[in-house]
Amino acid sequence: MDCRESALLVSVLLLALDLCSAQNYVLSDDGGLGRVFDGIGGLSGGGATSRLLVSYAEPYRSQVLDFLFKPNFGASLHILKVEIGGDAQTTDGTEPSHMHYENDENYYRGYEWWLMKEAKKRNPNITLIGLPWAFPGWVGHGKNWPYDYPDVTATYVVNWILGAKQYHDLDIQYVGIWNERSFDNKYIKLLRYTLDKSGLERVKIIASDNLWEPIAFSLLLDPELSTAVDVIGAHYPGTTTITEALKTQKKLWSSEDYSTFNNEVGGGCWARILNQNYVNGQMTATISWNLVASYYEDLPFGRDGLMTAEEPWSGNYVVESPIWITAHTTQFTQPGWTYLQTVGHLAQGGSYIALTDGKGNLTVVIETMTHNHSVCIRPPLPPFNVTSQNATFQLKGSFASIKELQVWRSQFDFKTSKASFFEKLKPLKLVDGLFTLNLAEDEVYTLTTISTGSKGSYPDPPPSAPFPKVYKDDFDVRSPPFSEAPYFADQTGVFEYYINLTDPGPHVFTLRQVLTERPITWATDADQTISVIGDYYWQNLTVTCDVFMEKMNAGGVFIAARVDKGGQSIRSAKGVFFWVFADGTYKVTNDLVGETVLAEGQSGTEVYGWYTLSLTVKGQYASGSLNGYPLWKNAVVLTPKAGWAAIGTRSFELAQFDNFALVAE
Numbered sequence: 001m002d003c004r005e006s007a008l009l010v011s012v013l014l015l016a017l018d019l020c021s022a023q024n025y026v027l028s029d030d031g032g033l034g035r036v037f038d039g040i041g042g043l044s045g046g047g048a049t050s051r052l053l054v055s056y057a058e059p060y061r062s063q064v065l066d067f068l069f070k071p072n073f074g075a076s077l078h079i080l081k082v083e084i085g086g087d088a089q090t091t092d093g094t095e096p097s098h099m100h101y102e103n104d105e106n107y108y109r110g111y112e113w114w115l116m117k118e119a120k121k122r123n124p125n126i127t128l129i130g131l132p133w134a135f136p137g138w139v140g141h142g143k144n145w146p147y148d149y150p151d152v153t154a155t156y157v158v159n160w161i162l163g164a165k166q167y168h169d170l171d172i173q174y175v176g177i178w179n180e181r182s183f184d185n186k187y188i189k190l191l192r193y194t195l196d197k198s199g200l201e202r203v204k205i206i207a208s209d210n211l212w213e214p215i216a217f218s219l220l221l222d223p224e225l226s227t228a229v230d231v232i233g234a235h236y237p238g239t240t241t242i243t244e245a246l247k248t249q250k251k252l253w254s255s256e257d258y259s260t261f262n263n264e265v266g267g268g269c270w271a272r273i274l275n276q277n278y279v280n281g282q283m284t285a286t287i288s289w290n291l292v293a294s295y296y297e298d299l300p301f302g303r304d305g306l307m308t309a310e311e312p313w314s315g316n317y318v319v320e321s322p323i324w325i326t327a328h329t330t331q332f333t334q335p336g337w338t339y340l341q342t343v344g345h346l347a348q349g350g351s352y353i354a355l356t357d358g359k360g361n362l363t364v365v366i367e368t369m370t371h372n373h374s375v376c377i378r379p380p381l382p383p384f385n386v387t388s389q390n391a392t393f394q395l396k397g398s399f400a401s402i403k404e405l406q407v408w409r410s411q412f413d414f415k416t417s418k419a420s421f422f423e424k425l426k427p428l429k430l431v432d433g434l435f436t437l438n439l440a441e442d443e444v445y446t447l448t449t450i451s452t453g454s455k456g457s458y459p460d461p462p463p464s465a466p467f468p469k470v471y472k473d474d475f476d477v478r479s480p481p482f483s484e485a486p487y488f489a490d491q492t493g494v495f496e497y498y499i500n501l502t503d504p505g506p507h508v509f510t511l512r513q514v515l516t517e518r519p520i521t522w523a524t525d526a527d528q529t530i531s532v533i534g535d536y537y538w539q540n541l542t543v544t545c546d547v548f549m550e551k552m553n554a555g556g557v558f559i560a561a562r563v564d565k566g567g568q569s570i571r572s573a574k575g576v577f578f579w580v581f582a583d584g585t586y587k588v589t590n591d592l593v594g595e596t597v598l599a600e601g602q603s604g605t606e607v608y609g610w611y612t613l614s615l616t617v618k619g620q621y622a623s624g625s626l627n628g629y630p631l632w633k634n635a636v637v638l639t640p641k642a643g644w645a646a647i648g649t650r651s652f653e654l655a656q657f658d659n660f661a662l663v664a665e
């Protein structure tokens with residue numbers, strides 16, 4: 001007698017189980033249900049992680065968006081969380097604030113508004129969340145701290161939510177406090193009060209986007225705080241929670257997770273945590289940092305997104321395994337479904353979850369990821385064993401009469417490297433609510449009554465190609481609705497399109513660094529502003545740019561080549577930096593801080609005048625010219641050997657750039 005047949009004979013079930021060594025698992029709602037599911041999402045920002053996506057040409061840009069958001073197509077995400085731009089470096093770049101200055105409001109900066117609208121176009125039900133990482137300096141009255149003037153901070157955040165509605169018809173459903181930084185009970189209560197006073201009672205508060213404690217302890221001790229907060233959001237919880245968090249009776253979310261290189265181990269990490277965040281930690285939402293790897297790969301945490309779209313110049317993008325792992329849950333559930341209480345670990349390793357819409361539909365997701373193939377970058381993963389196994393599931397309660405389940409499978413198959421993702425298999429026929437699966441290692445299965453799932457596809461995008469060796473931008477042709485020029489990745493400061501309507505000359509349309517004050521930072525921003533562009537592996541390069549200083553005396557601007565660091569490490573960037581100052585001097589330095597001087601002298605440069613700077617770096621030598629005349633030459637550059645091109649300013653000061661051009665060898 002075949003194992004499968006015997007397993008179906010209830011009378012000999014125990015004997016059959018023994019023969020086949022299959023473990024039995026019951027899926028039932030007889031004893032009631034578990035927690036309400038809130039969805040799976042991606043995080044754009046924290047920081048500037050979608051920077052390059054906006055510059056893709058159609059149809060590729062829409063294709064990437066479809067793989068992320070379109071229902072029954074790809075990741076079909078339930079949640080989009082975005083950074084509330086705060087003008088400061090937040091991991092891979094800066095994102096602009098809606099209020100650079102106290103008397104300034106503009107809800108068309110950056111790309112998060114656009115992204116939210118594109119997501120909503122595809123899935124009108126998508127849940128939108130906003131969270132600040134940093135704040136403009138004026139919010140803290142110049143102090144690097146957002147809670148001394150909590151009413152100012154709350155109004156600033158609430159303005160962003162009101163602006164989302166007024167200018168983009170976007171309903172932000174959840175807002176957070178301060179990403180991975182301290183929270184303040186008084187501020188949280190004031191935020192709740194300010195939301196309510198502004199007619200935003202429907203907007204819920206997540207706290208505190210950091211560890212489970214101390215927010216769980218604070219909620220248990222302070223009933224007023226507990227009333228203000230709806231969700232405890234923890235970061236990188238390692239699938240577990242703490243008793244105090246459960247005691248609060250709040251929703252528990254992994255409000256930032258994953259953060260792992262998006263190869264197949266990354267896909268395995270994501271599969272394991274999507275199931276086990278609920279099985280082990282009762283978490284009802286999991287959000288990936290980041291949504292899509294659309295930033296220069298050599299910035300920190302390169303390619304830690306659900307898919308890769310980091311080459312707008314070629315149009316190439318890659319649908320990575322985490323997209324299909326997400327689909328295993330998202331395409332067959334919706335926020336508002338409920339987990340069954342019958343979820344757990346499999347006897348030989350791995351886990352299973354089950355959810356229902358409460359109307360008879362059932363979705364079961366099973367993963368058997370092995371330890372080495374599901375390591376996330378954090379936290380450390382204690383050892384465990386997974387071996388192949390047979391698992392028999394018995395449906396009971398409302399699900400006892402289900403006759404057929406759709407089957408979707410992913411096999412990572414690290415042994416043969418012949419992975420297959422999100423493959424639709426033949427539907428499974430059930431007899432007496434029983435089915436058995438032969439589970440191998442490193443697999444993901446979905447079994448579901450939902451029949452609308454599909455694996456979306458497009459023709460292959462263009463092949464991968466490096467950044468073009470010849471590139472220029474006069475900032476005259478702009479791509480609405482964006483405030484930033486393509487490919488420039490701001491690492492400190494904010495560089496925006498600027499129009500000078502009183503200029504009768506050639507510099508009406510420029511790019512302008514607009515911050516005049518250090519923001520309330522999240523990372524260690526540089527003291528200089530800087531935006532990088534191009535190819536990290538460029539050695540020999542000529543950078544040319546027109547520059548215009550707007551700060552008297554101490555003002556200064558630079559163009560640079562071979563910039564070797566960005567993101568959180570921007571302060572320690574080395575390269576070749578060619579500066580001119582408003583006091584009539586120039587300098588060439590080997591670092592962004594300006595300590596290692598390679599050359600210096602008189603330039604005659606002044607504030608409010610346009611100058612053309614040109615920098616050529618070749619092998620061990622660099623030279624520079626001003627308005628076409630050589631100013632310095634043969635400065636010796638031993639390191640770095642390669643890096644991005646860049647523009648920037650000496651301090652947080654206004655300055656403009658025009659007719660930017662690159663020629664790489």
Ligand SMILES: *[C@@H]1O[C@H](CO)[C@@H](O)[C@H](O)[C@H]1NC(C)=O
Pocket residue numbers: 071122123124125
């Ligand atoms: C949005 O949600 C409503 C109510 O749950 C549902 O009827 C509708 O099908 C959903 N729309 C999409 C596009 O998922």
Ligand SMILES: *[C@@H]1O[C@H](CO)[C@@H](O)[C@H](O)[C@H]1NC(C)=O
Pocket residue numbers: 359360361449450
């Ligand atoms: C399951 O959901 C579908 C819609 O996706 C619905 O038509 C059907 O009635 C639901 N119930 C069952 C038992 O399939």
Ligand SMILES: *[C@@H]1O[C@H](CO)[C@@H](O)[C@H](O)[C@H]1NC(C)=O
Pocket residue numbers: 372
């Ligand atoms: C897992 O990785 C460790 C470290 O690379 C290695 O020593 C070990 O043999 C691997 N285990 C399996 C089961 O592959």
Ligand SMILES: *[C@@H]1O[C@H](CO)[C@@H](O)[C@H](O)[C@H]1NC(C)=O
Pocket residue numbers: 383384385
């Ligand atoms: C995994 O299996 C190995 C070999 O059987 C055993 O030595 C080890 O203790 C197991 N580890 C765990 C965490 O069960």
Ligand SMILES: *[C@@H]1O[C@H](CO)[C@@H](O)[C@H](O)[C@H]1NC(C)=O
Pocket residue numbers: 003004020021022388389390438
């Ligand atoms: C699972 O069942 C199959 C028969 O369906 C049997 O060949 C196999 O040995 C079983 N595997 C395990 C790990 O028990």
Ligand SMILES: *[C@@H]1O[C@H](CO)[C@@H](O)[C@H](O)[C@H]1NC(C)=O
Pocket residue numbers: 500501502503504505608656
């Ligand atoms: C605008 O252009 C005028 C005329 O060239 C110039 O005097 C002024 O400084 C410019 N202002 C800014 C902010 O660029």
Ligand SMILES: *[C@@H]1O[C@H](CO)[C@@H](O)[C@H](O)[C@H]1NC(C)=O
Pocket residue numbers: 539540618619620665
């Ligand atoms: C850069 O220039 C140096 C000196 O001419 C040369 O040795 C080196 O090969 C060049 N590098 C590239 C990538 O072309």
